[in-house]
Amino acid sequence: MxxxxxxxxxxxxxxxxxxxxxxxxxxxxxxxxxxxxxxxxxxxxxxxxxxxxxxxxxxxxxxxxxxxxxxxxxxxxxxxxxxxxxxxxxxxxxxxxxxxxxxxxxxxxxxxxxxxxxxxxxxxxxxxxxxxxxxxxxxxxxxxxxxxxxxxxxxxxxxxxxxxxxxxxxxxxxxxxxxxxxxxxxxxxxxxxxxxxxxxxxxxxxxxxxxxxxxxxxxxxxxxxxxxxxxxxxTQFHPTGMVWPPSVRGTLVTEGVRGEGGILVNADEERFMFNNISNRFAAETADTEEEAARWLAGDKDARRPPELLTRDVVARAIRKEVQAGRGSPHGGAFLDIATRRNAEDIKRKLPSMYHQFKVLAELDITKDPMEVGPTLHYFxxxxxxxxxxxxxxxxxxxxxxxxxxxxxxxxxxxxxxxxxxxxxxxxxxxxxxxxxxxxxxxxELNDEQAKNIIRSATNILNRDTGGNPYLIHEKLQELMQNNVGIVRSDELLGEGIQGLVDLWEEYANVKADGTSQFNPGWHEALSLRNLLVTSEAVARAARMREESRGAHTRLDFEGEQAAWLQYNIVLKKTEDGSMSTEKVLRDEPDAELMRIANLSIEALEAEVLREKDSTG
Amino acid sequence: MALRNFKLFRGNQNEGTMEHYSVEVDKGMVVLDAIHHIQAEQAGDMALRWNCKAGKCGSCSVEINGKPKLSCMTRMNEYGPEETISVRPLQSFPVMKDLVSDVSWNYEQNKNITPFKPDPLKKGNYIMMQEDIDRVQEFRKCLECYLCQNVCHVLRDQRQKDKFIGPRFMIRLASLEMHPLDTADRIPDVKDTHGSGMCNITRCCTDVCPEHIQITDNGIIPLKERVVDRYYDPLLRLFYKLFRRKSPN
The missing domain is CATH 3.50.50.60 (FAD/NAD(P)-binding domain)
Known part of the structure; x- marks a missing residue:
């Protein structure tokens, strides 16, 4: 070359x-x-x-x-x-x-x-x-x-x-x-x-x-x-992805549905989010349907409905209902906006949701509830x-x-x-x-570096035989879904990391058919290295953090542990090419920021009001 | 599950054939799902474009049984169980490979449009009433899927890409011209550079818009009217001549 x-x-x-x-x-x-x-x-x-x-x-x-x-x-x-x-x-x-x-x-x-x-x-x-x-x-x-x-x-x-x-x-x-x-x-x-x-x-x-x-x-x-x-x-699992039909499983259903008043119910027609209000948010969340209804009607003294708790909480709650056998027919929960808002409002406020369900699920969200479940959404x-x-x-x-x-x-x-x-x-x-x-x-550019990058890309096309990139990707998705999913444990993660070792080996020998022109098989193969680094980093960090916090839920370590709040987990490539996983002490927070974050909402609202009054 | 038959274009701008594929199709699938299965199992190097798979990005535009559509929003049950589904790339643009066309011409057109220029005096918390922006928001729903560009007779049959900017960019122009805060004047360009006179209002663009934007009635026709008012209304012409610097001449 x-x-x-x-x-x-x-x-x-x-x-x-x-x-x-x-x-x-x-x-x-x-x-x-x-x-x-x-x-x-x-x-x-x-x-x-x-x-x-x-x-x-x-x-x-x-x-x-x-x-x-x-x-x-x-x-x-x-x-x-x-x-x-x-x-x-x-x-x-x-x-x-x-x-x-x-x-x-x-x-x-x-x-x-x-x-x-x-x-x-x-x-x-x-x-x-x-x-x-x-x-x-x-x-x-x-x-x-x-x-x-x-x-x-x-x-x-x-x-x-x-x-x-x-x-x-x-x-x-x-x-x-x-x-x-x-x-x-x-x-x-x-x-x-x-x-x-x-x-x-x-x-x-x-x-x-x-x-x-x-x-x-x-x-x-x-x-x-x-x-x-x-x-x-x-890794954030958004609580409301589509679950039916299978080909659109995971496609996002906006949180705006709940923002506009949509409620979550299980197969027993129970509004289960009322059973999932954590202590941290109890003071700011409605505890009756009556109060939630007042909030939707615009009463500023009413507290927010529990459907608007953070995504980690809602995603786990839906999973819990499904696991307990109270899920919807296709393994999700019902998200209902039809009984909360009139059809015209729904079409005006949520036009693309209306369209998406109408076309992809043959469902009219102004008449019937949607079926939703957690979907991997964000890092x-x-x-x-x-x-x-x-x-x-x-x-x-x-x-x-x-x-x-x-x-x-x-x-x-x-x-x-x-x-x-x-x-x-x-x-x-x-x-x-x-x-x-x-x-x-x-x-300065280093030609040797550039050559190596190009060579490893073209090797995928030039090899005589090797694994199908689409199938390797599918195996990876299966592994991450099952072992590094919405709930995790040392055992699941250990298996997951082992599975990744095998997939790294398969990747080393991946082969794309065809030529270099607009070849999705080759593009797929080229993305596998990044997918594998990403997956390994998530799995290793998840195994190290022995607590449940936010989107990271460990079956074997329930609840937040104060000691873990002091650390971030940092991953990097070592000299020998392996991935190192390290607990790194976080910086001391700024005292003023710490004060603001820990104020009660009433005290902060009063402070903000005073500030706004004094500045006019 | 049912076995369904497809004919997909394989080739490039110079040569190509409609290749036959059979694939198992599940309940609820869209055409894009079926093509993905063919790609993964039978044709790993087949080129196609897609992104969001929810009708929001406008990447997966193709011609299905001759009709320009988003393949992610076209359900398999729109077609009879025995029907062979033919998929071709957009025909108004050069074919890159298989189901992918080179739509870069469109990106070039956008660069020729005078950008948004807000009134500097209104800077800060801009006030606009909802009823004054409803129309602009309709135009801004555009996904840039280019299905309208693909069916426009001026671009497709008459091949006059040098004379007309096409429906997508006519509504972009309309969204700027009707924006309550905008101060730029694009009407001379609409007439001359962008070729508003080329459109003969057959409404084919409106028919294929996946966002149901009233491209012709709400966008192109009002722009044509503004051109007519400016250039062909004798009283207004005189008015412009006497009082405005933005004269057509």
Whole structure:
């Protein structure tokens, strides 16, 4: 192979991934004058951000004037079971309103309040109606707004181009090797910084809301380049995925259904969420159907219905009902909006849910309840980064959005993902700008590194025989679903890790048929390395954390253990190529942030009111 | 489970054939599911596009039995049990491989549209009434699946891609022109660069829109009216000449 025949393109910064985080990061870089390349596996505007339905959380205070960043921060920390990075959660809550207003300045058209401001809706774990939204297609609005902003700003977009691995000049980033999906040709990017915005790795599970793209590419690439992964045990199972028909099992049903008043019932027609209110949330949750009904009618003194508890709680509750034999016919729970709202309201507030069930399940949600069950949805953990700059420990390597760890701790609140994308996307962009300004020389490309990356990719096509990539992927999904699922134990995880050892061996010999032109079998095989790194990291971290916290549930270690709150689990690649798993002591939280997060809601509301009065 | 027959296009822009496949189909499946099964078991290197599998991203556009559709939202039971289902890539764009067309032309068109330009004086908490944005929101539901571009006669049969921007971008233009905060003037471009006069209102685009956007009636026709008002209404022409700098000439 002659490396000089492979096209090399230079930019200051390469952003990998064109969902909300990648687009926002790229916009920031190019606004600040960097030559910016945006590389994405799909067509522009198709990333998983379009699937975000419910809204973007920001304490604008339009729907309830009591809202304030401090309350959003407190909700986020409590939802994350206090394992969040304190500084990140602070930046996120403080900056989200500005990022949402900025979208409006760039052309986004959110639903309005009666006075013409951005309307906000209720969501699980948020004290007030806080989610700015557009019906149930908020993600589409955000991605389109960013896309249209980005293309007029000189960002160079490389569509249907898969990032394979990063290049380094000694310790720092020097570029990335990628592959054009259409032609199978390779391309080398030479740059001073790379921002990873690759989303999660939901495709390691069988039942997931994620599309084919979510194969943990950022985790695999960052890990190989020497960055650390953190909190990987916290994988969110969204409580409401479709369960029927089988071919759409896992497809997301927005939390907006519950935000608009939808209730969960079991086969005995019991509203079982009333039996699942934990002590932490008891004071803020309705304990009778009567109070829940008053809340829905707009009574500000009524407490929130238990269906709007955090996702980890609701997902476990549904699983418990199914296990106890009180599930729906296809092994889920009933989600009913038909008896709560009139047909016209449902179609206006939840149009794409109406359409999705009508077409895919032949069910009219204005008449009948939906069947729903948990689906792997989101990674709270990910690449370990600095809170303010979003840089990893590899100089020049940044990460933001779902692929980075920290904002959400042990469990993410709905609506906090879209705000995370915008806030951390911008931070990563600024971080890269600052880093590049301080870099005096352009890093050198190392031909040997590039050759090795290309060789391992082409080997998959050139081998005479080997395993079918689709089947290896299917085995992985089966293994993760059964052994690293919504409830875990040492035994299950041990078996899971052993199973992964076998799959690593199969992967070493994977073979794709056909040529290099638009060959999904080859693309599938190329994603397996990242899926395996991701899966191994989740399984190892999950085995080490001997407690149940947020989205991580251990049958053999029930409940939160105070001692474990002091640690994050950090994974990295060692000299011998194996994965190391380490308990790392967390930083002392800032005293003021700690005070805010631990205040009672009454005390915090009084404090916010005083502050608002004094500032007018 | 039932065995179903498919004919799928295999090939590229220069050559190709409709290949026959049989596959077991389960209750509730959509066409995309069946194609995925064929891909995993019989044709590992068959190219197709898809993402969300829930009708929200507009990636999986193909022509099924001659009709442009999202394959993720087309149920198998729309077709009779004996019927062979033929799937081809979008025909108005060059075929890349198998079921994938090169839709990059569309992305180029978007770059030629004057971007959103809000009134700087209204900056801050923008006030817009819901009833004033309902129409704009209708247009913004667009998934960019390009099914409308695929059936547009001007683009498909007359091959006049150099003269007309196509229905998708006509509604993008409409969403900008009708945006309450926007201050840019795109009407001269709508007439000249983007070719609003090329559309002869056959409504084929509206028929295939998976989001049921009234592309023709709510988007293209009002834009055509604005062009007519500006350029062909003698009184308005005089008005523009006397009072406005945005004269058509």
């Amino acid at each position: 002659n490396i000089t025949e492979i096209k090399t393109v230079e930019h200051d910064v390469i952003v990998l991934g064109a969902g909300g985080a990648g687009l926002r990061a790229a916009i920031e870089c190019s606004m600040q004058g960097l030559s910016t390349g945006l590389v994405c596996k799909s067509l522009l505007g198709k990333a998983h951000t379009v699937m975000a339905e419910g809204g973007v959380a920001a304490s604008l205070g339009n729907a309830d004037a009591r809202d304030h960043w401090k309350v959003h921060f407190r909700d986020t920390m409590r939802g994350g079971k206090f394992l969040n990075n304190w500084r990140m959660a602070e930046l996120h809550a403080k900056q989200a309103p500005e990022r949402v207003r900025e979208l409006e300045e760039w052309g986004a058209v959110f639903d309005r309040t009666k006075t013409g401001l951005i309307n906000q809706r209720n969501f699980g774990g948020h004290r007030y109606p806080r989610l700015a939204h557009v019906g149930d297609r908020t993600g589409l609005e955000i991605i389109r707004t960013l896309q249209d902003r980005g293309i007029h700003q000189g960002i160079e977009v490389y569509m249907e181009c898969t990032g394979l691995d990063l290049l380094k000049d000694k310790d720092r980033i020097s570029g990335m090797v990628a592959m054009w999906r259409e032609t199978g040709e390779f391309i080398i990017f030479r740059c001073k910084a790379v921002i990873l915005a690759t989303g999660g790795g939901g495709k390691a599970w069988k039942i997931t809301s994620n599309s084919w793209e979510y194969t943990g590419d950022g985790y695999g690439m960052a890990y190989e380049a020497g960055a650390e992964l953190m909190d990987m045990e916290f 709270m953990g990910g690449i370990r980064v600095d809170a303010d700059s979003q840089m990893t420990r590899v100089p020049g390597l940044f990460a933001c959005g779902e692929c980075a760890a920290g904002v959400h701790g042990a469990n993410r609140l709905g609506g906090n993902s879209l705000s995370d994308l915008l806030v951390c996307g911008k931070l990563a962009g600024s971080g890269a700008v600052n880093y590049i300004q301080a870099v005096s020389t352009v890093p």
